[in-house]
Amino acid sequence: MDSESWMGKAIELARENVRAGRGGPFAALVVKDGALLASGTNLVTSTNDPTAHAEIVAIREACRALGSFQLAGCEVYTTCEPCPMCMGAIYWARPARLYYAGTRADAARVGFDDAYIYEQIETPVEARAIPMTQLMREGALAAFAEWERKSDKIQY
Amino acid sequence: MDSESWMGKAIELARENVRAGRGGPFAALVVKDGALLASGTNLVTSTNDPTAHAEIVAIREACRALGSFQLAGCEVYTTCEPCPMCMGAIYWARPARLYYAGTRADAARVGFDDAYIYEQIETPVEARAIPMTQLMREGALAAFAEWERKSDKIQY
Numbered sequence: 001m002d003s004e005s006w007m008g009k010a011i012e013l014a015r016e017n018v019r020a021g022r023g024g025p026f027a028a029l030v031v032k033d034g035a036l037l038a039s040g041t042n043l044v045t046s047t048n049d050p051t052a053h054a055e056i057v058a059i060r061e062a063c064r065a066l067g068s069f070q071l072a073g074c075e076v077y078t079t080c081e082p083c084p085m086c087m088g089a090i091y092w093a094r095p096a097r098l099y100y101a102g103t104r105a106d107a108a109r110v111g112f113d114d115a116y117i118y119e120q121i122e123t124p125v126e127a128r129a130i131p132m133t134q135l136m137r138e139g140a141l142a143a144f145a146e147w148e149r150k151s152d153k154i155q156y
Numbered sequence: 157m158d159s160e161s162w163m164g165k166a167i168e169l170a171r172e173n174v175r176a177g178r179g180g181p182f183a184a185l186v187v188k189d190g191a192l193l194a195s196g197t198n199l200v201t202s203t204n205d206p207t208a209h210a211e212i213v214a215i216r217e218a219c220r221a222l223g224s225f226q227l228a229g230c231e232v233y234t235t236c237e238p239c240p241m242c243m244g245a246i247y248w249a250r251p252a253r254l255y256y257a258g259t260r261a262d263a264a265r266v267g268f269d270d271a272y273i274y275e276q277i278e279t280p281v282e283a284r285a286i287p288m289t290q291l292m293r294e295g296a297l298a299a300f301a302e303w304e305r306k307s308d309k310i311q312y
Contacts, residue, residue, distance in 0.1 A: 003291060011295035018302045018309075025296075025303035045310040049216055050225045050248040056207050069206045079296045084277060085244025090286065091273045092206040092241060098288045102296030110300040111311055117247045121240060122278060130246065132254045135159060139167035140181075140235045140258030144266040146174045147181035153174075154201040155267055 003099055006031055006077045010039075011101065014054070014079045017041035024112065028054040028078040030062035030071060030095070037074065038062035054078060055086035059093050069156060071095040080107050083114040084121050092156075159255055162187055162233045166195075167257065170210070170235045173197035180268065184210040184234040186218035186227060186251070193230065194218035210234060211242035215249050225312060227251040236263050239270040240277050248312075 001009075006029055013027035023042035030037045040057025044050055055078050063069055074095040080102040082090060090098060108115040125132050147153065162185055169183035179198035186193045196213025200206055211234050219225055230251040236258040238246060246254060264271040281288050303309065 003289075007292045007295065011292065011299055014296070014299040015302050018299065018306055021308070021310075024312075025299040044225050044248075044312055048219050048223055048225045050219060050227075050312075051207070051212050051216055051245050060205055060207055063204050063206060067204055069200050069204045071206075079299060081281065081290075083244055083248075084240045085242075085248060087277055088239055088241025088244060088273055089207050091269065091276060092200075092239075095286065098286055100288065100290055101292045102300065103290070103293070106293070106296060106300060110304055113247065117244055118277075120247060121243055121274075125237065130251065130254055132256065133159075134237075134256055134259070136163045136167065136257045137259070137262070139164065140170070140262060143167055143170040143174065143181040143235060144258065144262060146171050148266055150174055152177070154177075156180075156200055156206075 001034065003077075006075075007079075007099055007101060010077045010079050013039060013041055022046045023052070025110070026054040026078070026080055028058040028076060030058050031075045031077065032062075032066075032071075032073055037065050051085065053083065053086050055082050056089055059089055063093065069093070075099065080104075081114070083107075083112075084117050157190065159233075162231075163235075163255055163257060166233045166235050169195060169197055178202045179208070181266070182210040182235055184214040184232060186214050187231045187233065188218075188222075188227075188229060193221050207241065209239065209242050211238050212245055215245055219249065225249070231255065236260075237270070239263075239268075240273050 026042040038061035043052040071093040104114040182198040194217035196210045199208040227249040260270040
């Protein structure tokens with residue numbers, strides 16, 4: 001299947017997700033070697049999970065299928081430019097390539113906070129809308145030192 | 157308990173997580189009305205889930221406990237400045253306040269990609285290290301139009 005066919009399938013899933021009342025108008029697929037590895041739709045309101053965006057659902061399912069925390073060689077198709085949460089998840093999972101349809105501005109126009117969250121993330125931590133306070137940095141450094149000393153750790 | 161006591165508890169969980177070999181040196185708590193609602197540690201390598209950062213694990217558990225996709229009135233304590241994925245999740249969950257100990261630069265010094273992913277997210281989509289291609293925007297807009305027409309939708 002070509003890229004347009006995969007994206008067409010993702011768009012159909014997004015529309016079905018709205019009709020079924022499972023969540024927002026978003027879906028994502030993970031494809032490897034020309035085959036569908038996993039799909040996901042937005043399930044935030046039906047599962048009471050604010051992290052259940054289509055990309056997160058699909059990435060978690062694809063990693064389960066592969067038995068790996070990395071999506072090496074995979075393509076991700078998503079019906080909208082990923083929000084910062086999902087973009088972060090994509091970088092941690094490290095697929096080979098991403099295809100997206102709508103933009104963060106398109107999502108904002110139908111009521112989703114994607115563009116606002118991008119703005120907040122580019123705002124200095126001390127000036128964010130959610131108050132963010134640093135304390136006890138030395139405790140975090142002690143945990144990091146313990147990590148550095150651990151000889152049998154699995155890095156990622 | 158005061159903020160330092162909660163953060164001290166989170167730091168202890170982060171250190172235990174390293175010793176137990178469950179994942180990276182990170183932990184997070186969600187506190188509401190002075191009581192612990194949920195805790196989470198980094199479980200990426202032990203669960204093969206790249207999204208299982210401490211904050212995501214704690215937010216999902218706290219939302220399950222509350223039966224809500226929002227963390228209204230909650231405080232989040234995390235042993236490190238959240239990565240873009242977790243910062244996005246925090247904005248979607250909308251807690252009242254965040255406390256953090258280490259910074260993205262501290263995390264980078266012990267081998268975690270947080271600072272790099274922040275840089276990538278501030279890079280134009282077409283210039284990112286993971287190739288990102290837009291196609292079929294009109295399909296996304298059709299899904300969004302279906303969402304806008306839906307009269308019984310749950311917005312968030």
